[in-house]
Amino acid sequence: xxxxxxxxxxxxYAGLLACIIxxxxxxxxxxxxxxxNFIIIYSILCLGLNLILGYTGLLxxxxxxFYGIGAYATAILMTKHGFSFLPSLIVSGLLALFFGFLLxxxxxxxxxxxxCLLTIAFGEIFRLVTQAWISFTGxxxxxxxxxxxxxxxxxxxxxxxxxxxxxxxxxxxxGTLHLLTESKFGRAFVxxxxxxxxxxxxxxxxxxxxxxxxxxxxxxxxxxxxxLAVYQTTVTPSxxxxxxxxxxxxxxxxxxxxxxxxxxxxxxVMAVAIEFFRPVPEYRLLIIGLIMxxxxxxxxxxxxxxxxxxx
Amino acid sequence: MALLETDRVWKKFGGVTAVQDIxxxxxxGEILGMIGPNGSGKTSFINLLSGIYRPDKGNIRFIxxxxxxxxxxLITKKGIARxxxxxxxxxxxxxLDNLLIGRHCRVNNSLANVYLNPFLSRKRxxxxxxxxxxxxxxxxxADRRKELAKNLPYGEQRLLEICRAxxxxxxxxxxxxxxxxxxxxxxxxxxxxxxxxxxRGTTLFIIEHNMRFxxxxxxxxxxxxxxxxFREGSPVQIQNDxxxxxxxxxxxxxE
Numbered sequence: 001x002x003x004x005x006x007x008x009x010x011x012x013y014a015g016l017l018a019c020i021i022x023x024x025x026x027x028x029x030x031x032x033x034x035x036x037n038f039i040i041i042y043s044i045l046c047l048g049l050n051l052i053l054g055y056t057g058l059l060x061x062x063x064x065x066f067y068g069i070g071a072y073a074t075a076i077l078m079t080k081h082g083f084s085f086l087p088s089l090i091v092s093g094l095l096a097l098f099f100g101f102l103l104x105x106x107x108x109x110x111x112x113x114x115x116c117l118l119t120i121a122f123g124e125i126f127r128l129v130t131q132a133w134i135s136f137t138g139x140x141x142x143x144x145x146x147x148x149x150x151x152x153x154x155x156x157x158x159x160x161x162x163x164x165x166x167x168x169x170x171x172x173x174x175g176t177l178h179l180l181t182e183s184k185f186g187r188a189f190v191x192x193x194x195x196x197x198x199x200x201x202x203x204x205x206x207x208x209x210x211x212x213x214x215x216x217x218x219x220x221x222x223x224x225x226x227x228l229a230v231y232q233t234t235v236t237p238s239x240x241x242x243x244x245x246x247x248x249x250x251x252x253x254x255x256x257x258x259x260x261x262x263x264x265x266x267x268x269v270m271a272v273a274i275e276f277f278r279p280v281p282e283y284r285l286l287i288i289g290l291i292m293x294x295x296x297x298x299x300x301x302x303x304x305x306x307x308x309x310x311x
Numbered sequence: 312m313a314l315l316e317t318d319r320v321w322k323k324f325g326g327v328t329a330v331q332d333i334x335x336x337x338x339x340g341e342i343l344g345m346i347g348p349n350g351s352g353k354t355s356f357i358n359l360l361s362g363i364y365r366p367d368k369g370n371i372r373f374i375x376x377x378x379x380x381x382x383x384x385l386i387t388k389k390g391i392a393r394x395x396x397x398x399x400x401x402x403x404x405x406x407l408d409n410l411l412i413g414r415h416c417r418v419n420n421s422l423a424n425v426y427l428n429p430f431l432s433r434k435r436x437x438x439x440x441x442x443x444x445x446x447x448x449x450x451x452x453a454d455r456r457k458e459l460a461k462n463l464p465y466g467e468q469r470l471l472e473i474c475r476a477x478x479x480x481x482x483x484x485x486x487x488x489x490x491x492x493x494x495x496x497x498x499x500x501x502x503x504x505x506x507x508x509x510x511r512g513t514t515l516f517i518i519e520h521n522m523r524f525x526x527x528x529x530x531x532x533x534x535x536x537x538x539x540x541f542r543e544g545s546p547v548q549i550q551n552d553x554x555x556x557x558x559x560x561x562x563x564x565x566e
Binding site (some may be wrong): 179184188203205 | 343384388392395416426436443475
């Protein structure tokens with residue numbers, strides 16, 4: 001019986017994978033693929049954020065800054081220092097991890113709402129620095145002319161190429177996060193979200209785990225940023241505003257906090273909504289807000305979420 | 312050698328002395344009870360033992376080792392587990408996950424294992440799961456392991472919290488008013504369960520307001536009053552102590 005269910009599941013996964021691989025060859029519309037690529041970037045970002053927000057319960061409004069750190073690191077390394085894409089990607093991820101670690105340090109003393117304010121401040125400082133430090137980041141004009149990435153001889157140029165690059169990064173993100181959340185580490189994060197004092201009595205080093213979740217969650221934002229840099233071939237400070245951080249949080253909440261697979265749904269729903277209302281940009285934020293309010297009213301745990309808000 | 316010894320432990324909060332000069336020892340394999348009026352410092356004392364508070368003065372020794380001022384997670388790892396007076400199970404996750412979190416410090420898995428050796432990591436997780444399922448079997452909660460903790464009836468949530476503490480294989484279990492809010496039937500079940508636990512070699516330290524319960528289960532009782540140790544003796548001695556009756560039991564009769 002269970003073997004049969006397992007077999008069915010395996011078939012389902014194989015079918016899903018096949019669909020994902022043939023998708024760009026069936027639907028050749030570059031506009032559509034472009035939108036899917038947007039969903040991929042935000043899925044990587046939101047998976048990392050879900051670890052921080054959904055699993056550990058730390059509200060971070062600075063996620064776009066880590067995204068930006070990754071993007072600028074790749075842009076600067078590839079345009080000014082002649083790095084190729086893979087090393088830039090790795091450096092970008094590690095740099096975001098490092099800054100995540102630094103911003104995670106205050107979680108030892110600063111709690112809840114105050115920590116959230118700190119992350120907003122960090123995000124704003126990052127954006128202002130990228131605007132003001134013209135010699136390093138190109139100021140408001142940003143960095144342009146990021147070269148075509150090449151991975152092991154594969155030149156990544158078309159939307160379809162980027163689709164597969166994004167897909168492999170997304171696969172890496174989901175795979176590693178899945179391993180983490182299914183281990184004692186993932187459970188420790190959930191314990192901290194549920195009741196931090198009780199978690200510490202369970203033998204969980206809560207300060208260390210909060211820093212860990214923040215560092216690891218930020219790593220993926222760095223990877224997404226690196227991908228964005230080569231995909232857009234430009235990076236500007238306006239890619240990394242507070243608005244982007246808010247959008248990511250809404251995506252995580254709409255999908256479901258504390259559920260990795262739900263993140264894809266949250267990102268897709270929001271991305272489609274944003275695309276759909278693109279002709280009426282003045283109502284865009286209104287619509288986003290409305291979706292969020294509806295979800296919070298009728299499904300506070302998110303469309304597929306397991307964990308509800310603390311009551 | 313005593314399992315746990317406190318040596319003249321003090322704890323103050325501003326001008327209030329919550330715990331003053333408490334020296335006591337918990338012997339291996341016993342059930343030690345602690346009683347005292349509200350606000351006499353019982354919970355503060357358990358918080359000191361479990362590392363949530365750090366004592367201002369004095370020492371705490373566990374199996375001959377000084378554990379004064381260690382953070383709570385290290386104390387749990389050394390073999391002291393506890394429950395809370397106001398039930399603190401993790402409400403929104405399953406019964407099984409609650410216990411697995413309790414098992415946390417005994418799962419020998421590193422981050423490197425998780426990423427680089429997923430099969431070993433998986434195996435260790437499976438071992439932890441087997442261990443806690445056995446524990447759940449023992450308390451007849453195994454078939455409810457997939458339910459969210461908050462959906463269990465109150466008595467079972469209490470039991471779950473004790474099991475969660477037991478999942479870390481403690482040598483010493485600190486229970487803070489384990490039968491608060493329980494009906495007499497649940498209380499008798501709990502008493503039998505705790506005695507069974509002691510038979511299996513776990514030492515118990517129990518704070519309790521319910522006299523019938525604590526007198527029936529503890530072999531030795533410490534009475535606290537205003538943060539200080541007031542009396543220590545067998546249940547019979549404590550019950551017949553006129554002074555204890557004055558500060559504590561008398562109060563009970565009036566209720």
